[in-house]
Amino acid sequence: MTEQNELExxxxxxxxxNFDFLGFxxxxxxxxxSTDALNKYGCGSxxxxxxxxxxxxxxxxxxxxxxxxxxxxxxLYSDGASTCSSTIAAFAKRGDVLVVDEGVYEPLSTGxxxxxxxxxxxxxxxxxxxxxxxxELQATDKKLGRKPGAQRRFIVVEGLYKNLGTxxxxxxxxxxxxxxHYRLILDESFSFGTLGKTGRGALEEHNKRPMYDAxxxxxxxxNSLGSIGGVTVGNEEVVDHQRLSGAGYCYSASAPPFxxxxxxxxxxxLKSQPELVQRLQANIRYTYKCLDKHKNxxxxxxxxVVTSDSRSxxxxxxxxxxxxxxxxxxxxxxRECLHRGVAIVASTGQDASKSSHLRTELAPCIRITVxxxxxxxxxxxMVNTLIxxxxxxxxxxxxxxx
Numbered sequence: 001m002t003e004q005n006e007l008e009x010x011x012x013x014x015x016x017x018n019f020d021f022l023g024f025x026x027x028x029x030x031x032x033x034s035t036d037a038l039n040k041y042g043c044g045s046x047x048x049x050x051x052x053x054x055x056x057x058x059x060x061x062x063x064x065x066x067x068x069x070x071x072x073x074x075x076l077y078s079d080g081a082s083t084c085s086s087t088i089a090a091f092a093k094r095g096d097v098l099v100v101d102e103g104v105y106e107p108l109s110t111g112x113x114x115x116x117x118x119x120x121x122x123x124x125x126x127x128x129x130x131x132x133x134x135x136e137l138q139a140t141d142k143k144l145g146r147k148p149g150a151q152r153r154f155i156v157v158e159g160l161y162k163n164l165g166t167x168x169x170x171x172x173x174x175x176x177x178x179x180x181h182y183r184l185i186l187d188e189s190f191s192f193g194t195l196g197k198t199g200r201g202a203l204e205e206h207n208k209r210p211m212y213d214a215x216x217x218x219x220x221x222x223n224s225l226g227s228i229g230g231v232t233v234g235n236e237e238v239v240d241h242q243r244l245s246g247a248g249y250c251y252s253a254s255a256p257p258f259x260x261x262x263x264x265x266x267x268x269x270l271k272s273q274p275e276l277v278q279r280l281q282a283n284i285r286y287t288y289k290c291l292d293k294h295k296n297x298x299x300x301x302x303x304x305v306v307t308s309d310s311r312s313x314x315x316x317x318x319x320x321x322x323x324x325x326x327x328x329x330x331x332x333x334x335r336e337c338l339h340r341g342v343a344i345v346a347s348t349g350q351d352a353s354k355s356s357h358l359r360t361e362l363a364p365c366i367r368i369t370v371x372x373x374x375x376x377x378x379x380x381x382m383v384n385t386l387i388x389x390x391x392x393x394x395x396x397x398x399x400x401x402x
Contacts, residue, residue, distance in 0.1 A: 013343045016368045016382050021194050021313050022276050023373035024226030024266045033265035037258035045254040049076075050243070053254035061221075061260045064267055065231055069200060069217070071210050073239035074231045075246065078255040080220030082248030083230025084187055085111035087218050088156065090245040091185075092117040096152040099133055099182070101125065102360045105162040108187055112156065124164070124360075127172040130155070134180045153182045154216075159191030159202025163347075163362055165308025165316040167195070170206040174213045186214040193224020194284075194313050199270055199277035205311075211235050221259075225266035228259040280372040283379065284313050287370050290383040291315070302390030304366065315368040317386075325397045326364040332396075333366055336389035342382050344368050366390075 024030055037057060047053040058076050066074035077083040088111030092098050096117040100109070103124035112119055120137065123129040141148060155177055157168045170186075177184050188201040196204030203210055203217070210217060216234050221227040232242060242249055270276065288310045291298065298304045299320060308316040319326055327348035334346035349364040368382065 011338070011341075013338060013341050014374075014378050014382060015343050016370070016374075017343045017345045019190065019223040019314075019369055020226055021224045021280055021369070021371055022199075022226070022266075022270065023371055024224070024269065026373075027226065027266070027269065029265045029269060030226055030262045033261045034258040037261035041257040043256055043258070045256055047253055048251060049249055049254045055254075055257045055260075057257040057260040057264070058254060061263045061267070062231065064264055065219070066233055068267060068271060069210055069219075069233045071217070071233040072235045074233045075239045075242050075249060076255060076260065077230045077232070077246070077248045078252050079228060079248070080189060080222045080230035081107040081110075082252060083218050083220060083232060084108045084189070085114055086246040086248035087216060087232045087242065088112060088154075088185060089114040089247060090242050091115075091216065092152060092154055096154075097137065098154050098156055099130065099137075100156040101130075101158070101168070103161050103164050103166070104156065104158055104187075108156060108158065124161075125166055125169060127169055127176070130173065131176055134176060134182070138180060148181050154185050155182050156185045156187075158187045158189070159205075160188075160195060160309075160312055160314065162190050162314065165312040165314035165367070167191070167205070167309045167311060168202060170202055170208055170213075174206075174208055177213075183215045184213065185216045185218070187218045189218065189220035189230070190223055190314065192219045193270060193277065194280060195311065197277070198274050199224065211238075221263045221266075225263050225270070227263040227266060229255045229263065276372050280313060280370065281311075283372060283374050284311065284370050286376060287315060287368070287379050287383070290379055291317075294383060294387055297387050298390070301394075302387055303394050304390055307365070313370040315370065317366040317368075318363055323397065329393055329397055330364045330366055332393040333386070333389050336393055337385050340385045340389065342385045344382075344386065 045053045045055060062074040062076050084107035092115040094116040098112055098117045099120045100112055101124055102121050120133050122133050160167055191202040193199045195202050203214055211234055216238055218232050221229045291306055303320045304317045305320050307318050308314060330346040330348060334344055337344050345367040347365045347367060349362050
């Protein structure tokens, strides 16, 4: 068989690489809801929401997700990335203040830069550094005789960080938010459906209240809900303001009705089957347990360490020590796992200097995503395959890792 034929042949692999945490993308209920919507409305939505683009399916998902999140209202965007970037830019303008975690992913950082606000960064998940920044801004206000209410001020964080698999320490962040009189913009795109007893996200995980502890919350529909699009939830003023100022809402074509209908079907499944969230969280615990059980092999033979939070369905592994060959090692592990029937993701790193929207350089890593559909046998196979592949690949670079 030629190399080209080898590349083209169909592979059946265990999927540990997408963000379909609850397995809704393959749900018969979503297929049926999407088919019914296509038959009723057709595919397109004709234009932006304010110009012949609003259909009852859009209003339905806005109403149902706002009720589920215990907020006054919700606003639907046609894709998850523009939800984050448009929401931030709608509220923060030139002269306002954004205090942003350095670990935020690109859609959030894009919104930060589009806002033209005064941006202050704090080290990832470092509450002490966050307070340092807030104190410095407070001292500047005092020096200039500026009242805190003279600017709109926001702290921007992710509930669950896509690139790092870490979870924001919301209790401490929210305490500082109230102490220094800031508003919180919280992205729940990856924590929604994965954290909290009923999957409501990081706020539920930390027993915090929407609209009070986090005034503005953005949620992508493309992960746990298995659809396309995104929503921002909050009080009436937060939502109404975006209907006039959210660029992705005002100028982009609205979401096709069938994607909104699919999101409604997913949300109803999530509400009626909370055991799906519990199953996902059980799978997450089992995955980390298996990795910890083989910790000696991973650390000493494969030279990998887990750097993500043990509650995160996004499992991140990095090299124990820096190496000039990190990117090659991660890519090699991914290819070897794929050859053995397991699909994972290798990030070869991203230099902040080469991107106008990322604050910090991302280290090369292996990323595994856990799903509610995985069985223990699936997880066992994945972990064993990962370890065997990592040992094989890193052995080629052993002299460079000592």
